[in-house]
Amino acid sequence: MATPDLLITALTSDLDPAGLMPARQQMALSLGWHIVLACFGVALPAMIFWMHWRGVRRGDDTALLLAHRWAKVSAVLFAIGVVSGTALAFQMGLLWPGLMGTYGDVVGLSFAFEGLAFFLEAIFLGIYLYGWGRIDPRRHLWFVLPIAITGVVGTYCILTVNAWMNAPVGFDLVNGEVTNIDPWAVLFNPNAFWQFLHMWVAAYMVAGFSVAAVYAVGLLKGRRDRYHRLGFLVPFGFASVSAVLQPVVGHLLGSRLAETQPAKLAAFELATETDSGASPLRIGGVLIDGVVRYSIDIPYLGSLFARNSFTKPVQGLDTIPVEDQPPINMTHLAFQSMVGIGTLLALAVVIFWVARWRGHDLLERRLFLRFVSITGVLAVVALEAGWIATEVGRQPWIVYGIMRTPEAAGNNSGLWWLLGITTVVYALMTVGATIVIRSMARRWRAGEQDLPSPYGPRVETLASSEKPS
Amino acid sequence: MTLEMAVAAAMFVGVVVYALFGGADFGSGFFDLTAGGSERGAELRTQVDRSIGPVWEANHVWLIYVLVTWWTAFPEAFAAAMETLILPMFLALFGIVLRGASFAFRKYAETLGQARFFGVVFALSSVVTPFFFGTIAGAIASGRVPASGRGELIGSWVNPTSIFGGVIAVGTCAFLAGVFLTADAARAGSAGLAATLRLRTLSVGLVTGAVVFAALVPLERDAPTLADGLETRAAPLIVLSFLAGAATLWLLWTRRFALARPAALLAVAAVVLGWGVAQYPWLLVDEVTIADAAGARATLQGVLIAAAIAAALVLPSLAYLYRLTQTEAWTRPDH
Ligand code: HDD
Ligand code: HEM
Ligand code: HEM
Numbered sequence: 065m066a067t068p069d070l071l072i073t074a075l076t077s078d079l080d081p082a083g084l085m086p087a088r089q090q091m092a093l094s095l096g097w098h099i100v101l102a103c104f105g106v107a108l109p110a111m112i113f114w115m116h117w118r119g120v121r122r123g124d125d126t127a128l129l130l131a132h133r134w135a136k137v138s139a140v141l142f143a144i145g146v147v148s149g150t151a152l153a154f155q156m157g158l159l160w161p162g163l164m165g166t167y168g169d170v171v172g173l174s175f176a177f178e179g180l181a182f183f184l185e186a187i188f189l190g191i192y193l194y195g196w197g198r199i200d201p202r203r204h205l206w207f208v209l210p211i212a213i214t215g216v217v218g219t220y221c222i223l224t225v226n227a228w229m230n231a232p233v234g235f236d237l238v239n240g241e242v243t244n245i246d247p248w249a250v251l252f253n254p255n256a257f258w259q260f261l262h263m264w265v266a267a268y269m270v271a272g273f274s275v276a277a278v279y280a281v282g283l284l285k286g287r288r289d290r291y292h293r294l295g296f297l298v299p300f301g302f303a304s305v306s307a308v309l310q311p312v313v314g315h316l317l318g319s320r321l322a323e324t325q326p327a328k329l330a331a332f333e334l335a336t337e338t339d340s341g342a343s344p345l346r347i348g349g350v351l352i353d354g355v356v357r358y359s360i361d362i363p364y365l366g367s368l369f370a371r372n373s374f375t376k377p378v379q380g381l382d383t384i385p386v387e388d389q390p391p392i393n394m395t396h397l398a399f400q401s402m403v404g405i406g407t408l409l410a411l412a413v414v415i416f417w418v419a420r421w422r423g424h425d426l427l428e429r430r431l432f433l434r435f436v437s438i439t440g441v442l443a444v445v446a447l448e449a450g451w452i453a454t455e456v457g458r459q460p461w462i463v464y465g466i467m468r469t470p471e472a473a474g475n476n477s478g479l480w481w482l483l484g485i486t487t488v489v490y491a492l493m494t495v496g497a498t499i500v501i502r503s504m505a506r507r508w509r510a511g512e513q514d515l516p517s518p519y520g521p522r523v524e525t526l527a528s529s530e531k532p533s
Numbered sequence: 534m535t536l537e538m539a540v541a542a543a544m545f546v547g548v549v550v551y552a553l554f555g556g557a558d559f560g561s562g563f564f565d566l567t568a569g570g571s572e573r574g575a576e577l578r579t580q581v582d583r584s585i586g587p588v589w590e591a592n593h594v595w596l597i598y599v600l601v602t603w604w605t606a607f608p609e610a611f612a613a614a615m616e617t618l619i620l621p622m623f624l625a626l627f628g629i630v631l632r633g634a635s636f637a638f639r640k641y642a643e644t645l646g647q648a649r650f651f652g653v654v655f656a657l658s659s660v661v662t663p664f665f666f667g668t669i670a671g672a673i674a675s676g677r678v679p680a681s682g683r684g685e686l687i688g689s690w691v692n693p694t695s696i697f698g699g700v701i702a703v704g705t706c707a708f709l710a711g712v713f714l715t716a717d718a719a720r721a722g723s724a725g726l727a728a729t730l731r732l733r734t735l736s737v738g739l740v741t742g743a744v745v746f747a748a749l750v751p752l753e754r755d756a757p758t759l760a761d762g763l764e765t766r767a768a769p770l771i772v773l774s775f776l777a778g779a780a781t782l783w784l785l786w787t788r789r790f791a792l793a794r795p796a797a798l799l800a801v802a803a804v805v806l807g808w809g810v811a812q813y814p815w816l817l818v819d820e821v822t823i824a825d826a827a828g829a830r831a832t833l834q835g836v837l838i839a840a841a842i843a844a845a846l847v848l849p850s851l852a853y854l855y856r857l858t859q860t861e862a863w864t865r866p867d868h
Binding site: 136139140142143144146147148149150151153154156157158161162164165166167168169170172173175176177178179180182183184186187188189190191193194195198199245246247248474475478482485489493496497499500501503504506507519 | 571574575578579586587588590591593594596597598600601602604605606608609611612613614615616619622623626627629630631632633634635636637638640641642643644645647648651652683686828829831832835836839842843846847850851853854857858
């Protein structure tokens with residue numbers, strides 16, 4: 065069945081609780097929004113640490129200035145990251161009472177440790193951000209390190225929950241009753257590791273390329289000073305290492321799917337039936353009335369990528385009952401967008417560093433700078449696509465093989481209203497953050513170091529008499 | 534103490550601390566809102582920024598701690614409360630989102646117009662959010678959240694106990710914030726600001742105190758189980774709250790601002806604790822007890838371990854942060 069049909073069935077089915085569709089949309093919106101900020105929350109502290117360290121060790125004032133400015137930007141991003149995260153904590157219960165009521169004590173411990181990590185993160189964030197100029201610089205530097213670490217720990221904990229939804233462990237289902245609950249098995253579940261690693265690396269890509277993109281634009285506009293070069297190179301370095309690692313990690317993550325979630329893998333690979341030998345790699349293509357159209361098939365590669373083998377086929381959709389299949393096209397296209405972008409970015413950074421090693425500085429090339437200035441957006445698209453592939457590809461299950469998504473939803477048609485309001489609020493927050501960060505950058509370019517207190521009308525005479533004329 | 538009780542106690546510690554410190558952050562919105570025009574209010578608003586800027590994110594995490602402990606340790610009761618109280622929960626959530634975002638935006642805003650806009654959003658949502666939390670507490674305490682199925686969508690949180698709960702929450706938040714801001718302003722040497730804040734805090738304190746004690750009358754009919762607990766087991770706490778509240782007002786009156794802070798904390802903590810003690814052993818009053826609501830034992834043990842680790846790691850860091858904010862270097866204006 066093609067995606068629109070599935071959506072319509074889901075929309076109109078009398079059997080589904082009224083809270084299902086709006087809850088799904090709301091979850092996708094708020095998670096899709098939070099995850100972008102979460103990436104900055106995970107990766108920026110490490111980049112700031114690197115810069116700050118460099119500034120302190122080498123007495124490099126440019127590096128210190130960059131670290132200080134990044135810290136100010138992160139203050140804004142963190143604030144909205146924290147509130148959108150809080151929104152998620154509420155929404156787990158508000159939107160999915162069936163899930164939290166039944167499995168709250170199975171996955172809860174992971175959330176508890178996540179909360180613990182974020183607690184420490186928030187505390188050290190307060191110390192670091194307000195410590196500029198107030199704590200001895202050499203000591204101050206170390207306060208950013210706990211933030212970088214706790215962000216990663218928190219990410220691991222939350223991903224154990226998602227990995228658990230993909231491959232549930234830590235309980236037994238006896239006559240419909242959840243028993244023998246072992247929350248530690250969820251916290252240390254083996255599937256979480258690769259998912260976490262992939263997400264962690266993705267966070268460095270998103271933050272690294274995004275920050276590098278900002279300075280690439282500056283370089284394009286002719287601001288070719290050391291400040292811009294350094295501001296470009298450090299985040300681009302972080303992004304480069306991650307971009308090269310990501311396809312490897314992604315491949316290792318994906319090779320577990322044949323066992324854990326065959327339906328998702330079939331959708332990723334657009335495998336309508338189980339081939340008798342190796343499966344091809346299908347690039348592009350959509351499924352229309354059960355037939356794959358418009359795809360480029362490369363023999364063998366499908367099996368190689370998905371199964372690490374030249375002979376084992378990918379299990380086809382024909383072996384999976386229709387009611388257990390995810391929306392195929394959306395899953396497939398999302399997955400391929402992610403892999404496509406990932407491959408492109410990995411190639412791009414390799415080209416940059418090889419050229420640099422051979423003495424060509426691509427920073428002199430406008431074309432390359434133009435490309436870098438969109439890599440931030442590309443990384444975000446890959447990130448969102450990856451999540452859509454994972455989450456939509458798990459449908460119709462909220463807990464794979466155990467609980468269907470409709471069972472988890474409440475019976476609340478009023479949720480549509482809340483979705484509407486949420487959309488407006490998140491849109492406004494996006495606009496607000498953009499305005500504020502841009503205005504910060506404008507002031508910095510104008511040479512103002514510190515933002516004056518904005519609360520009272522500025523005393524113009526004073527301000528202008530202070531300016532050297 | 535049973536395992537369930539220990540977990541419930543650990544969770545309630547979170548409720549009390551969030552009411553105190555998160556409350557003081559929310560309450561600053563009241564003073565921000567009533568600070569006057571952009572020129573007259575500038576000093577106070579800068580003070581609000583300086584006082585809560587470094588700590589609000591940390592104070593906020595207590596809420597997350599409570600939510601997570603709740604759904605982990607008492608999952609069905611959590612789902613029940615979320616189903617029935619979906620409206621006030623969402624309203625509180627929107628308040629939190631708007632408030633946190635606009636607080637950060639206004640600090641870094643470029644123009645006075647922007648700062649004003651974000652400032653108004655911050656202040657309004659700060660005042661309104663505790664109200665919804667108060668109504669939620671009222672709904673649970675008056676037995677309006679059924680253990681299964683759906684309670685009344687509106688009536689569950691629009692009723693005498695909830696409304697009083699909401700008003701008391703707003704009042705106590707403002708009172709705490711006033712005491713803290715006055716002390717901060719005095720310490721930073723802003724004598725004029727401290728004087729204004731002192732008078733406003735005194736009036737907020739008197740009004741809130743009056744509401745707390747007036748609420749005891751309607752509770753008698755609207756929330757008999759809670760009222761019964763308040764008049765018996767929790768009575769000493771209510772008396773303690775009265776004494777501490779009176780002491781706070783007296784300390785403010787005599788300008789001993791630093792001492793007024795612990796007294797105010799004690800007054801509010803005693804009220805919140807009184808609510809908890811009064812509704813013991815119910816988790817959702819008249820519906821589910823703490824013992825019956827508890828989830829798997831292994832999970833409860835895990836939660837206690839997590840709470841112990843939190844106590845070992847979080848409390849010292851938090852204490853360090855608070856201590857820093859009280860030092861001379863941190864009281865100075867921002868760079
Ligand atoms: C910058 C972002 C980014 C990039 C460039 C890539 N990915 Fe990815 N991918 C993610 C960001 C992401 C993600 C958003 O972080 C996901 C969603 C869930 C998860 O844990 O990671 C994900 C999920 C995900 C899954 C699904 C796992 C599951 O559902 O259990 C697979 C198989 C891959 N990825 C494979 C790859 C491969 C082979 C890539 C090669 C280039 C790749 N990803 C690049
Ligand atoms: C660890 C993190 C995450 C958890 C615990 C989580 C949990 C959930 C839950 C409970 C649902 C609803 C049930 C369902 O439809 O299966 C859901 C759906 C969804 N989530 Fe996630 N999610 C996470 C991360 C993300 C991220 C970062 C995105 C980013 C785009 C995302 C996108 C979606 C989408 C698109 C749906 C709707 C799927 C559908 O109903 O077709 N998720 N997620
Ligand atoms: C893959 C998915 C996720 C990742 C990587 C992630 C990561 C993060 C990070 C790094 C932060 C720190 C705040 C910041 O730096 O901006 C954060 C905040 C938060 N997240 Fe998420 N998150 C994810 C999904 C979720 C989900 C599903 C929930 C809800 C249950 C959630 C709840 C929270 C909460 C409550 C906070 C605020 C904590 C605080 O006050 O510091 N997150 N998240």
